Amino acid sequence: MAQRKNSSLPIVGLDIGTTKVSVVVGESDLNGEVEIIGVGNHPSHGLKRGVVVNIEKTVDSIQNAVEKAEHMSGHVIKEVIVGIAGGHIKGMNGHGMVTLREKEVTSKDIERVIESANALLIPAEREIIHAIPQEYTVDRESGINDPVGIHGLKLEANVHIVTGDVTAARNIIKCIEMSGMTSVDMVIEQIASSEAVLTHDEREIGVAMIDFGGGTCDIAVFMNGSVKYTESITLGGDHLDRDIAFGLSVPLPEARRLKENHGVATANPNEMISDDRIEVKSASGREPKRILKKDLTTIIQLRMEEIFTLIKKEFLEQGFIGMLPAGVVLTGGSSKMQEMATLAEQVLDMPVRIGIPRDVSGLTDIITDPIYSTGVGLIKYASLNKESGVPAGVLTQKNVFTRMKGWFNEFF
Secondary structure, X not given: OOOOOOXXXXXXXXXXXXXXXXXXXXXXXXXXOEEEEEEEEEEOOOEEOOEEOOHHHHHHHHHHHHXXXXXXXXXXXXXXXXXXXXXXXXXXXXXXXXXXXXXXXXXXXXHHHHHHHOOOOOOOOEEEEEEEEEEEEEOOEEEEOOOOOOEOOEEEEEEEEEEEEHHHHHHHHHHHHHOOOXXXXXXXXXXXXXXXXXXXXXXXXXXXXXXXXXXXXXXXXXXXXXXXXXXXEOOOXXXXXHHHHHHHOOOHHHHHHHHHHHXXXXXXXXXXXXXXXXXXXXXXXXXXXXEEHHHHHHHHHHHHHHHHHHHHHHHHHHOOOOOOOOOEEEEOHHHHOEOHHHHHXXXXXXXXXXXXXXXXXXXXXXXXXXXXXXXXXXXXXXXXXXXXXXXXXXXXXXXXXXXXXXXXXXXX
């Protein structure tokens, strides 16, 4: 393996998805600029809806993806920052308040007020993954983003708190450890992806980001520069594959090929009356057959309309309809289908664009693709931590690495 001249440890994002494991290797300079120097992908066979269901298969998928990334980057990978997703991820908004001991806000006060916001009744089977400040109030002055140095008597904070199932998290950590690496941080995938695809202006005026993966649709809503809401819907590209396989009586691999090569989320009326056909492999080794392309489109559109309708229901219940001028940014591997943004706009009734990783250098011809949004976002997230000296999701009571090692040691 060729060794790069820069011998410093790279930042490695590990995206363990339902359909693929993706590894992205990057380096960050003193200005926080990120250069992507390697990627590796391998089909994922050990997860279901973002949760590990087969340790051995997951480890094998991780090791294969890592080997490819090592070969391309010229680095041996020992530490990773890992994304986590799944229906078990839950977000809630909390409020903290502390008295200022020095009559002036210090960084210690910031930690104390966020810890007080974390003092919710969280079940023993769940663990805090992120505690992200939304805004601070000093005495009666609200809407403060950085209160350090401001004089006052009382500090308050509105905080978005994300929790995950301990069992799901520790299984991911076990797979990483068994692959010969250490996880130095864990980030929910929609927060990671948002670092890669959203602009500063979108976060400020109001935007929803949907990371459309194989097993889940992971949602994050931003307003006034901070995250207001996170949710995961346990429907994704895998469900499309199974719908196609069932509806057209074809093997699952053939259904996935049809989706990727011929899939259209919605078609215009002229296409829907067309007699264009596609040759496909039949199930059980029978002779190939020809199916109508419009039948494939109908199956896909029905499922996608269901998914976007569920997302719209979430937005309605949370009061976000009419509050997101920047609309929706779709990313993730399943967002690449033709006319996906068009259908999403029709159902959600707001502007939609497809998000790809931005503001990075290096292998841009490879990584400017929605499938790399989480991996690149993990690197950008870690780079931000490196610059500030604290996690971008803000410290909870224990260091993230110590917390996750504690899970591993306790249960394994």
